[in-house]
Amino acid sequence: MTNKPTIRDVAKHANVSPATVSYVLNGVKKVSDKTKIRVLEAIEQLGYYPDFTAVSLSKRKSNLIGIMLPLTDDMPDNATASVLKNNLYYNEFISGVEMVAREQQFDTLLTGVADQEECRKWVKKRNLDGLIFLGIFPKSIFEQMSKLGIPIVLIDTYEEYTKLFNNVQIDDELGGYLAANHLIKLGHKNIAFVSTNLNLSPVDTKRFTGFKKALNEAGLEVNNHLLFETREITFENGMEIAEKILNENKELTGIVTVSDILAIGMIKAFQYHQKHVPNDFSIVGFDDLSISQFTTPSLTTIKQDIFKKGEKAAELLMNNIGDQGVERQIIELPVQLVVRESTKKIVSN
Amino acid sequence: MTNKPTIRDVAKHANVSPATVSYVLNGVKKVSDKTKIRVLEAIEQLGYYPDFTAVSLSKRKSNLIGIMLPLTDDMPDNATASVLKNNLYYNEFISGVEMVAREQQFDTLLTGVADQEECRKWVKKRNLDGLIFLGIFPKSIFEQMSKLGIPIVLIDTYEEYTKLFNNVQIDDELGGYLAANHLIKLGHKNIAFVSTNLNLSPVDTKRFTGFKKALNEAGLEVNNHLLFETREITFENGMEIAEKILNENKELTGIVTVSDILAIGMIKAFQYHQKHVPNDFSIVGFDDLSISQFTTPSLTTIKQDIFKKGEKAAELLMNNIGDQGVERQIIELPVQLVVRESTKKIVSN
DNA sequence: GGGTTTTGGTTAACCGGTTAACATACGTTT
DNA sequence: AAACGTATGTTAACCGGTTAACCAAAACCC
Numbered sequence A, B: 001m002t003n004k005p006t007i008r009d010v011a012k013h014a015n016v017s018p019a020t021v022s023y024v025l026n027g028v029k030k031v032s033d034k035t036k037i038r039v040l041e042a043i044e045q046l047g048y049y050p051d052f053t054a055v056s057l058s059k060r061k062s063n064l065i066g067i068m069l070p071l072t073d074d075m076p077d078n079a080t081a082s083v084l085k086n087n088l089y090y091n092e093f094i095s096g097v098e099m100v101a102r103e104q105q106f107d108t109l110l111t112g113v114a115d116q117e118e119c120r121k122w123v124k125k126r127n128l129d130g131l132i133f134l135g136i137f138p139k140s141i142f143e144q145m146s147k148l149g150i151p152i153v154l155i156d157t158y159e160e161y162t163k164l165f166n167n168v169q170i171d172d173e174l175g176g177y178l179a180a181n182h183l184i185k186l187g188h189k190n191i192a193f194v195s196t197n198l199n200l201s202p203v204d205t206k207r208f209t210g211f212k213k214a215l216n217e218a219g220l221e222v223n224n225h226l227l228f229e230t231r232e233i234t235f236e237n238g239m240e241i242a243e244k245i246l247n248e249n250k251e252l253t254g255i256v257t258v259s260d261i262l263a264i265g266m267i268k269a270f271q272y273h274q275k276h277v278p279n280d281f282s283i284v285g286f287d288d289l290s291i292s293q294f295t296t297p298s299l300t301t302i303k304q305d306i307f308k309k310g311e312k313a314a315e316l317l318m319n320n321i322g323d324q325g326v327e328r329q330i331i332e333l334p335v336q337l338v339v340r341e342s343t344k345k346i347v348s349n
Numbered sequence C: 001g002g003g004t005t006t007t008g009g010t011t012a013a014c015c016g017g018t019t020a021a022c023a024t025a026c027g028t029t030t
Numbered sequence D: 001a002a003a004c005g006t007a008t009g010t011t012a013a014c015c016g017g018t019t020a021a022c023c024a025a026a027a028c029c030c
Helices: A007-014 A018-026 A033-046 A052-059 A079-086 A088-103 A116-126 A140-146 A160-164 A172-185 A202-217 A235-247 A260-272 A306-322 B007-014 B018-025 B033-046 B052-059 B079-086 B088-103 B116-126 B140-146 B160-164 B172-185 B202-217 B235-247 B260-272 B306-322
Strands: A064-070 A107-113 A130-134 A152-155 A166-170 A191-196 A227-230 A254-257 A282-287 A300-303 A330-333 A336-338 B064-070 B107-113 B130-134 B152-155 B166-170 B191-196 B227-230 B254-257 B282-287 B300-303 B330-333 B336-338
Touching (some): A007 A018, A007 A033, A018 A033, A052 B052, A052 B116, A064 A088, A064 A116, A088 A107, A088 A130, A088 A260, A088 B088, A107 B107, A116 A140, A130 A306, A140 A152, A152 A306, A166 A172, A172 A202, A172 A254, A172 A282, A172 A336, A191 A202, A191 A235, A227 A235, A235 A260, B007 B033, B018 B033, B064 B116, B088 B130, B088 B306, B116 B140, B130 B140, B166 B306, B172 B191, B172 B336, B191 B202, B191 B235, B235 B260, B254 B260, B306 B330
Parallel strands (some): A064 A107, A130 A152, A152 A166, A191 A227, A191 A254, A254 A282, A282 A300, B064 B107, B064 B130, B130 B152, B166 B330, B282 B300
Antiparallel strands (some): A300 A336
8 A cells, every 4th residue: 555546446445447436537427426425535545646647648638838948059959958047037937837837737847949850759758738939949840830739839929920829929119119218218319229139039120120110200310330139148248248339439328138138247347347327328128037126226127027928828828728729819918118227317418 | 640650650660569669769688680770760760759658657757857846834835936936046956957857858847845745746646756855845744755765866955864865065064154254354343144044944054153153263253133034035035134234223244145135135225225335234145146246246155056056966866766776975066255346345444 | 309598579468547338227208 | 118318337448658478499508
């Protein structure tokens, strides 16, 4: 009796067949109240609970969902971990997913995938019930994925293949607009835009569109020399860009970034070179990570609720796992300008 | 052929029995080279790869490891997520685990567990192959866990039940010592110690021991009024403690904390009340999180390699999962004082 | 050349659930 | 009273692997 009891043990104990126990467990209405009670008692007495592995095998349902993180092709295979490590954004998102998933007896698996083949295999190997794609992926991967036959939720994705999947996103264009507009209102005229590669990131492109729109409305030129792209979102890369700005002696006072991480890195580099934020440069971040109100200066930023994004993504996924025919949905979460200390009114000198 | 091929498909294709394929897959030396090649070709041609669910069921091995996070009893069940969200420490650790696990085809599951029953069930349900306990748990849980029959690695644990399990830890006492000693060398005499509840956290107690040792060696009194405990490690709690220090008008110039998170929160609160770090207070953090060199002032802290801690934990676990008879091991990782901007020499006024 | 290993392979039960198909008893309908 | 649903179970195959037990042929031994 030291071993975990099986469904057959329960059946024997309640004097019914294993099938009946299974029916009780799954709420199939084929069992009389009298026997149902007997079975429930047996379950109680033996301390029985089902083995997910066995359930997975026979039901083809693992109660496992996967979160896919992008690996750019030049990253080593194990880059997942380092991406995770550095990017607080992922962290908050995943927490949100976990939260909702756990409530429904689901567990969450993480992976970074280099190519679609690997991804497909992972899904099949583990019998994953649903998938969340977090970040930017090569388009080709989605074609493959659509054949997998499991619900998929995309986060922050704008390509046309979006039409096939659920989507949780924010109004990135508005975000870019709000950030730029804030600086414009403060009197800034030479405003930089700091992002990842615009060719690769539709999200950043949207934000840039909003950025341009604000500038245009204010009658300002979008200066290509004030456009900075970096490969990855890390503190260090933020520093590099700041140094580049100083080295090249760019004429600018305002900076819009696509991430708090970049903004924090930039501020640090500026400080290092005796430049003051916000006196010399006003910087707007993006995301409003939990750290962002505790830096000095605290960050003016475009707030999005990343945690909720994760929750919504999980909810969408769970609904789709439940019943198939559900309509594909797009959820757009609000963004909001949060003014703190990293931006200030420009003083005409 | 749209469906994933099974081992029987491969068998048919190679004109052998499923058993033979299985033997090839598992490197059992019962197959001639000639047939082995045939089987391998069939696998290749069909694009076969095993179903982990089925393997789990028959082998009782899931290639899944679990990371247990502590839930204090007054937290709601879904507090895992919020713990994860707020504590960058966990984040880095988990990244390290993931890294090593993935290399060996393992996936990682996270959970917070309130009581041992829940934990035991989770392990059994998912057929977990190994477990990592990250943080402080009630002692009783370990007695239960030792009966589970799977390898276990404890992180930062000092109780005597440690004798039963593997352990990855740092020299916490040295850490506390180095932090206090650093402040003493800078001329500080009134030094506070900020931690979680010392009754509950052996780790913090060790650090406090080192702290006291440094003070004693320098002929300084350990003042109980300068001892601050908080329930949770969050930025906000750091702020609260700082405010308490200011409100109660404590006479102190140096502060040793058990976490960068607390230190960052404290610095922010001090700044808010027009106090300057390090001019008014010198603060030493603990951990050296990735953010800690980018705050202002950047943090003087006791560096530990959390990521490596995760890696080591996973390695230990993997070794134990491989062959059973391995000796229990304790790994102690180094700590190191990193001097940055949050501490400075005291000026006699 | 007959007996014994060794080599290389197959068969079939098993892991712990699920579920389609079948069986029986009982109440209803006509 | 025959025919037919309906409610309540059971049987047994199945999910996709693993592995103990068995077996035939070849190799080895005197």
